[in-house]
Amino acid sequence: MRLASVFRLGVKELFGLVRDPMLLVLIIYAFTVSIYTASNSTPETLNRAAIAIVDEDQSPISSRIITAFYPPYFVIPRIIPLSEVDPRMDAGLDTFALDIPPNFQRDVLAGRSPTIQLNIDATRISQAFTGGGYVQSIVSGEVNEFVNRYRGNEPVPVDLVLRARFNPQLDKGWFGSINNVISSITMLSIILTGAALIREREHGTIEHLLVMPVTPVEIMLSKIWSMGFVVVLASVFSLVFIVQGLLDVPIEGSFTLFVVGTVLQVFAMTCMGIFLATVAGSMPQFGLLLMLVLIPLQLLSGGTTPRESMPQIIQTIMLAAPNTHFVILSQAVLFRGAGLSVVWPQLAALFALGAIFFYFALKRFRQFLR
Structure with missing residues (x-):
């Protein structure tokens, strides 16, 4: 094996990538816009429900409950008559509909434990899952403060001190x-090497190489080092300028250690991309294999x-996937500042x-070249 040949062939692959505008757009999008939108989206958090x-x-206590719902968790509540609850829920206009019954304040002061009905659109599962608890907590807090005639916390027998490590603001x-950077590294490593090999086949240049x-x-x-170089360079750029610069997300651990792990991950994933490209006969077939x-x-x-939330058999099987180890390594280094002794x-x-995989x-x- 001659390293000069590997280098020259790799440079040829880089020139081929530069002449492919769609792949360039994909690389730029995956390591910039995609990461920014993933950081600002809230799929698992109640936001403007x-x-x-x-x-x-129509009592003072009902007014307190109404004014307790405000952004960013909820939009400003819309006051509607009882007849509009079902039509609005059917039309998907409301995720939550709270019905405060007549004589609610009187029953509360009399100690009768009245009932408030909360209707939830369970098709919006990300908000419905956590929103019910939010609404219950808000209503209970306002009712207790109204009954006790002061705003304050009741003394509890145990004082729980919350210490949020690695993300004190719970942002x-x-x-x-960071999770999107990890996903983009895996995705682009497979796509770029697979597309490079299929491009050789479709353009007829594979015969020239033979x-x-x-x-x-x-x-x-040559395909591994050239496409891997692009992915590693793009991931470093993304972490420095997008994650740390634009989004102001701190990196706790060694940047060099993460890059070493990224190089090993890219090596494994590019080998997988070449394997899938040899199995696929064309780019559409390669795309279908990528989905699988x-x-x-x-x-x-x-x-x-x-992983602890998954069935044990899934945890065991996924140990054969490089992505599993890369996720563990990346989260340990970038989130918790772990060193080489840990990862x-x-x-x-x-x-x-x-x-x-190589x-x-x-x-x-x-076999593909024969």
Whole structure:
């Protein structure tokens, strides 16, 4: 194997990438706009939920309840008559509809424990799941303060002190932005190398390579280092200028250690991309294979849902996926400031899995060139 040939072939791949505007747009979008929108979206948090209130009591206590709902968790409540509750819920205009019954204040002061009806549109699952608890807490707090005639916290026998580590402000954007960087690294590593190989086949340049004094190992390594270089460079740019600069998300751990893990992850994922490209005969088939591979990698690797919440068999199977170890490593380094003594098992697993994927990809690539 000649390193000069690997370098020149890799430079050729970079020139080919520059001449592909769609892939360039995908790279720029994945490491800029996508990360910014993921940081500012709130899929699992109650944010500006639509709520309507039926006030059949028209009392001071009902007024307190109405004014307790305000942004950013809720929009300003819309006061509606009882007859509009069902039509508005059917039309999807309200996520929550709160019905305060007549004589509510009188029954509260008399100690009769009256009932308030809360209607929830459960099709909006992300808001409905947490919104019911928010509404119950707000209503209970306002009623207790009204009955006690003062605004304050009741003494409790145990004092719970909250200590939020690694994200003291509980800013959801911190998790969304960094998790999206991790996902983009995995996605682009597979797409760029697979597209580079399929582009050779569709343009007929693969035959030119076969008559040149280069080996399959040199051809494969050239695609790995060139496309991997692009992904690593884009991820570093994204972390420095988008995550840390634009979004002001702090990076706790060693930047160098994360880059080392990224290189190993990119090596494994680019080998997987080459393997999938040799299986697929065209770009549409490659796209279908990506759907079958990327979706489980993203959902089951622990980036979206903690691995501890998954069935044990899924946790065991996903240990064979490099993305699982990369997510553990990235979150430990970037969120918790972990060092090499903590993440070396993940680095070793990425190296071992990358070597295995390289072997199978090279074996398939040699068959592909015949």
